[in-house]
Each structure stands twice: as C-alpha cells, then as structure tokens.
Amino acid sequence: MTSSLKQHTDERALADLQREHGKALFSFLLGLTYGDRQRAEDLLQETLVRAWQHPEALASGHDSMRPWLFTVGRRLAIDARRARRSRPYEVGADALEHSALPDDHAERSVTALDVREAVRTLRGAHREVLTQVYFRGRSVAEASEALGIPAGTVKSRTCYALRALRKALHGYGLDTS
The missing domain is CATH 1.10.10.10 (Winged helix-like DNA-binding domain superfamily/Winged helix DNA-binding domain)
Structure with missing residues (x-):
C-alpha cells in the first residue's frame, strides 16, 4: 500500500472513530474534568492522537474501540490532574493587586x-x-x-x-x- 493511500485510510478510520465515539468520550471526559469544557476537548483530542499513534489498537479486531478510548482518556485525565497538582498554584496579577501587603x-x-x-x-x-x-x-x-x-x-x-x-x-x- 502506498503511503498516500495508507494515510488516507488512517484519516478515514480516525474520522470514523471520532464520529462513532466522540460525543460519548467527550461527555465522559467532561465529567472527569468537573465540567471544564476546554480541558475535556483537549483530552478528547489527545485521546484521538493516541489512537492515531497506535494503529494496532484500531486493527485489534475488537467489537468496539470505546473501552480502549475511555481507558486512554481516563489515564490522560489522571496524568493531567497529577501534573497540575505538582505545579504551584498560579495566581493572576489582578489577585495580587487586591491582596493585603505583608507589612x-x-x-x-x-x-x-x-x-x-x-x-x-x-x-x-x-x-x-x-x-x-x-x-x-x-x-x-x-x-x-x-x-x-x-x-x-x-x-x-x-x-x-x-x-x-x-x-x-x-x-x-x-x-x-
């Protein structure tokens, strides 16, 4: 198979995957991010990128890719939450303007x-x-x-x-x- 035809097939499989499981996966990720739509969208996109990076998962012959996608999405959400916890809390400049001076x-x-x-x-x-x-x-x-x-x-x-x-x-x- 030529690389152009293979890339077209991969894109089609990924589009089919998003069309079939995208809404359910987004709803699931929205719950994991406590309603943060932006984070849920980022996690959805990253989950689909992982599916694209692992074509063997798409060709696994399972009845549905949904369990694999949900597992990958959940793990990405956990990793993102851990990464945010390991960094110090970010405070905007406007919050500093309203805080009392120490002295x-x-x-x-x-x-x-x-x-x-x-x-x-x-x-x-x-x-x-x-x-x-x-x-x-x-x-x-x-x-x-x-x-x-x-x-x-x-x-x-x-x-x-x-x-x-x-x-x-x-x-x-x-x-x-």
Missing part, C-alpha cells in the same frame, strides 16, 4: 484595636488572667501567685477567656468550635 501597618493597627476592644468586653477575672499569662508572659504558676488564685483556676479562666475572645473576634477567621 501593612494600618491593618495591624486595626487588628490591635479590635483585640483591645475584645479584651475590654471580657469579665474582670478573665481579663486579669489573660493580662498575666499572655501580655506579661507569665507561667500559670507565676500568674497564680500574682493573682492569689489556684493554678487550676488560672487555667480554666484562661480557657474561658480565649473562648470569649474567639467569639468577639469572629471576623478574623478564628475557629469558634
């Missing part, structure tokens, strides 16, 4: 004011314990001695005070559970 003094000042206001809302006993343990850096034993209360009371008041602060500072994404 944003105004943001830190606002946060400090919010924390101070939240601490003011605490009961006196809870506020005293937090002042000793967090703001003065004292241990539980040192805070216990300074406040004249048992160490267990320092621990429980600290726990309740932190819970109250989490509720008061809910807009900062703190876990409230």
